[in-house]
Amino acid sequence: MTDKYRSWGFATASRQRAIVPRWAPEIEQFPKAQEQWGNHSRLAFGRGRSYGDSCLNSAGYLVDTSALSRFIHFDRETGNLSAEAGITLGQILDLVIPAGWFLPVSPGTRYATLGGAIANDVHGKNHHVDGTFGRFVSRLSVHRSNGQTVDCSPRSRSDLFNATIGGLGLTGVITRASLHLIPITSDQLAVRFDRFRGIDQFMSLSSGCHDSHQYSVAWLDCVSRGKNFARGVFMSANHLDERTTLDLTRTRKRIGIPFSLPSRILNKYTIGAFNSAYYLAHKPRHARTVCQHYKSFFYPLDAIGNWNRIYGTRGFHQYQFVVPPGAESVLETLLKKIVSSGAGSFLAVLKEFGTIKSPGLLSFPRPGLCLALDFADRGDATVQLIRALDLQVREAGGAAYPAKDRLMPAESFRAYFPRLNEFLPHVDPESSSDFWRRVSG
Amino acid sequence: MASVAIREAPTDAKTSVVIFGATSALAQATARQLAERGLRLHLVARNAEKLASVAADLSARGASINTTQADLDQIDQHDQLLDSIGGIEECWFFYGVLPDQQQCEIDWQATATALHTNFTSTASLLTRVANQLASRNRGLIVVVSSVAGDRGRGSNYVYGSAKGALALFCQGLRNRLAPHGVRVLTVKPGFIDTPMTAHVEKKPAALWATPERVANDMLKARDGRRDVLYTPWFWQPIMCVIRSIPERVFKGLSL
Numbered sequence: 221m222t223d224k225y226r227s228w229g230f231a232t233a234s235r236q237r238a239i240v241p242r243w244a245p246e247i248e249q250f251p252k253a254q255e256q257w258g259n260h261s262r263l264a265f266g267r268g269r270s271y272g273d274s275c276l277n278s279a280g281y282l283v284d285t286s287a288l289s290r291f292i293h294f295d296r297e298t299g300n301l302s303a304e305a306g307i308t309l310g311q312i313l314d315l316v317i318p319a320g321w322f323l324p325v326s327p328g329t330r331y332a333t334l335g336g337a338i339a340n341d342v343h344g345k346n347h348h349v350d351g352t353f354g355r356f357v358s359r360l361s362v363h364r365s366n367g368q369t370v371d372c373s374p375r376s377r378s379d380l381f382n383a384t385i386g387g388l389g390l391t392g393v394i395t396r397a398s399l400h401l402i403p404i405t406s407d408q409l410a411v412r413f414d415r416f417r418g419i420d421q422f423m424s425l426s427s428g429c430h431d432s433h434q435y436s437v438a439w440l441d442c443v444s445r446g447k448n449f450a451r452g453v454f455m456s457a458n459h460l461d462e463r464t465t466l467d468l469t470r471t472r473k474r475i476g477i478p479f480s481l482p483s484r485i486l487n488k489y490t491i492g493a494f495n496s497a498y499y500l501a502h503k504p505r506h507a508r509t510v511c512q513h514y515k516s517f518f519y520p521l522d523a524i525g526n527w528n529r530i531y532g533t534r535g536f537h538q539y540q541f542v543v544p545p546g547a548e549s550v551l552e553t554l555l556k557k558i559v560s561s562g563a564g565s566f567l568a569v570l571k572e573f574g575t576i577k578s579p580g581l582l583s584f585p586r587p588g589l590c591l592a593l594d595f596a597d598r599g600d601a602t603v604q605l606i607r608a609l610d611l612q613v614r615e616a617g618g619a620a621y622p623a624k625d626r627l628m629p630a631e632s633f634r635a636y637f638p639r640l641n642e643f644l645p646h647v648d649p650e651s652s653s654d655f656w657r658r659v660s661g
Numbered sequence: 662m663a664s665v666a667i668r669e670a671p672t673d674a675k676t677s678v679v680i681f682g683a684t685s686a687l688a689q690a691t692a693r694q695l696a697e698r699g700l701r702l703h704l705v706a707r708n709a710e711k712l713a714s715v716a717a718d719l720s721a722r723g724a725s726i727n728t729t730q731a732d733l734d735q736i737d738q739h740d741q742l743l744d745s746i747g748g749i750e751e752c753w754f755f756y757g758v759l760p761d762q763q764q765c766e767i768d769w770q771a772t773a774t775a776l777h778t779n780f781t782s783t784a785s786l787l788t789r790v791a792n793q794l795a796s797r798n799r800g801l802i803v804v805v806s807s808v809a810g811d812r813g814r815g816s817n818y819v820y821g822s823a824k825g826a827l828a829l830f831c832q833g834l835r836n837r838l839a840p841h842g843v844r845v846l847t848v849k850p851g852f853i854d855t856p857m858t859a860h861v862e863k864k865p866a867a868l869w870a871t872p873e874r875v876a877n878d879m880l881k882a883r884d885g886r887r888d889v890l891y892t893p894w895f896w897q898p899i900m901c902v903i904r905s906i907p908e909r910v911f912k913g914l915s916l
Binding site: 242243291292 | 711715717721722856
C-alpha cells in the first residue's frame with residue numbers, strides 16, 4: 221500500500237495497492253496479486269493525470285504502467301508509431317518532432333500516457349477540425365483478466381476497439397497501441413490572440429476561425445461581473461510553415477503566472493486580480509499574432525512542476541462540461557452561478573467542439589461549447605456548487621467529463637453516455653475503478 | 662579521393678558497442694543514451710522476448726542495433742559468442758543476479774551459482790575481450806560492480822564478494838591494459854530502483870537512485886578519464902566511511 225498513487229486533484233486519501241510490471245508479459249502477475257490481496261479488480265494507472273477518481277481503484281489494485289514505456293516501431297516515412305501504453309506523450313514528441321511529426325491530438329499535458337490518452341479519448345484545441353485522439357489510433361492491445369491479450373483495430377474486433385477508446389480502462393489493461401502522427405515543418409506555432417466580451421463574441425470568433433485555424437481555445441474570466449462578465453482571450457493557431465508571415469515586432473513574453481504564491485493567498489481577490497492582469501496583458505481591441513513554441517502553446521501548465529499543489533493538500537475539483545449547440549444561454553447561466561459563488565478559479569478554458577464523431581462508445585467530446593474550470597476544495601460549498609452545475613448540464617442535454625470528475629452521480633453518467641448499454645458487455649469482469657463503482661451503482 | 666576514404670573508413674563502421682545483459686533496467690537506460698549518440702549497438706541477453714523489445718525500442722529511436730541471444734553462464738560458448746559479434750570497440754557489462762543471501766548460507770549450490778554469474782562468467786568474457794582490444798591498442802571496457810563489493814557485510818556477502826572480486830579483477834586488468842591504450846572503467850552504483858531490487862523496501866528514499874540518473878553519471882564518466890565511478894556521487898564518501906570502520910567495531914553493527 222502506498223500513497224504514491226494519487227489523482228491530479230488529490231481526490232482521495234485512500235491508499236492504493238499496485239503491481240509494477242516491467243515487461244508486458246508480467247501483467248500476468250495479476251493472479252498472484254489477487255491471491256496476496258484477496259481481491260480481484262484491477263485498473264491500469266499511468267502517470268496520474270486524471271483529476272478525479274477514474275484512475276484509482278481503492279477496492280482492488282492498480283497496474284502501474286510507467287515502466288511499460290518502450291517504443292515498438294516508428295516509421296519516419298509514414299508517421300506511423302507503435303509503443304507500449306505507459307509511454308508519455310512527451311516521450312513520443314521528443315522522438316518524433318525532430319523527424320518532422322507531431323501528435324494528431326494534444327491534451328493539456330505532455331505527461332499523460334498513450335494508454336491514458338486512449339482510455340479517456342482525450343481531445344485538444346483542434347477538436348473542431350480533427351476530433352479526438354481515438355480517431356488516430358490504428359490498433360491497440362488489451363490484456364483481459366482471462367489472461368488473453370486481444371489485438372483490435374477499427375477493422376478487427378472493432379467492438380472491443382470502440383469500447384476501449386474512452387473506455388476509462390474498464391475493458392482491460394491497454395498494453396500497446398499504434399498511432400497515425402501528423403506532419404509538421406516547425407516546432408513553432410503562429411498564434412493569434414483576440415480579446416472578447418461575452419459568449420456571443422466568443423462564438424463569432426470561434427466560428428470565424430473554423431476553416432482558417434487548426435487550433436482554437438479561449439481563456440475565460442469566471443470571476444468578473446458587470447460589464448466585464450464573460451470576457452476572455454481567444455487564441456487560434458496553426459503550425460508554422462514557410463508560408464507563414466508574422467508581425468514579429470509584436471512578439472513578447474506572455475505574462476508569468478504567479479504560481480509561487482502560497483496556497484492561502486489564493487482567494488477571490490487575488491484570483492480576480494490575476495484575471496484582470498491576464499486580460500489586460502493582451503493588447504486591447506486589435507488582434508496580434510505571435511510565434512510560440514509548441515510546449516508553451518499546448519502545455520503551458522507543464523512548465524510549472526506539480527502545479528496542482530497550489531491548491532494545498534486539500535486539493536481541488538475540476539469540472540469540465542459541454543452543452544449542445546443552441547444551449548449557449550445555459551452556459552451563460554452556469555457562468556453567472558460560478559461568478560456569484562465567488563468560487564471561480566483562474567484557469568477556465570472555453571472551447572467549441574466540432575461535429576466529428578469519435579469511434580469511442582463512452583467518448584466525452586460532442587458538438588457544443590465546452591468549459592473546464594478548477595475549484596479549490598472548500599468542502600461542502602464546493603460540492604454543492606458542482607452538484608448544482610451538474611443538474612443544469614444534465615437538463616440542457618450536455619455532459620461532464622469523467623477524467624476530471626469525482627462527484628458525478630450514476631443518473632448523470634447514464635444521461636451523459638447514451639451508448640452505455642453497448643459498452644457494458646465489453647467491461648472486463650475483473651476491471652473496476654472508484655469512479656466506476658460510483659456511476660455503475 | 663572520397664571513394665578511397667570511404668573504403669578505408671570501415672574500421673569504425675564494423676566495430677560496435679557491445680552490451681552484455683542488455684535487458685537490465687540500467688542497461689536499457691544507458692543504451693538509450695548511447696543510441697542517441699549514433700553509436701552502433703550490439704545487445705546480448707538471455708531472454709529473447711525481452712531482448713527483442715529492447716532492440717525494437719532502440720531501433721525506433723534511430724539506433725543501429727544487432728542482437729545475440731545467449732546465456733552468459735555458459736562459459737564454454739563465450740569464444741563462439743565473441744566470434745559472432747565481431748570487432749569490439751567498446752563493451753559494457755551489466756548482467757548479474759542478486760541472490761537470496763539466506764538461501765546461500767545453507768545451500769552451497771546457490772552460492773556457487775551466484776558467484777558464477779556475478780564473477781566467473783564476467784571474468785571469462787573480460788579475459789577474452791581484453792586480449793582483442795589490447796591487440797588493437799584501443800578500446801573501452803565498462804564493468805558494473807557495486808558498492809556492496811567494498812566491504813563484506815553479514816547480510817549480503819555472497820553478492821558483495823563476487824562484486825568485490827570483480828572490482829579487483831578490473832583494477833588489475835586496468836593496470837595491465839593501460840600501456841595498450843585500453844581503458845577499464847569500474848562503476849560502483851549504490852541502490853538502484855530496478856526489478857532486481859523490486860522486493861527491497863526503498864528506504865531511506867534519498868539513497869535510491871533511478872536507472873536514468875546512474876546511466877547519466879556513467880555516460881559522463883565514459884567521456885572523462887575516471888577509473889572508478891561511484892554513482893550517485895555521495896556513495897564515495899559513504900563507502901569511505903564504511904571501509905574505515907575497524908572490523909572490531911563493524912562486527913558489532915548489524916549491516
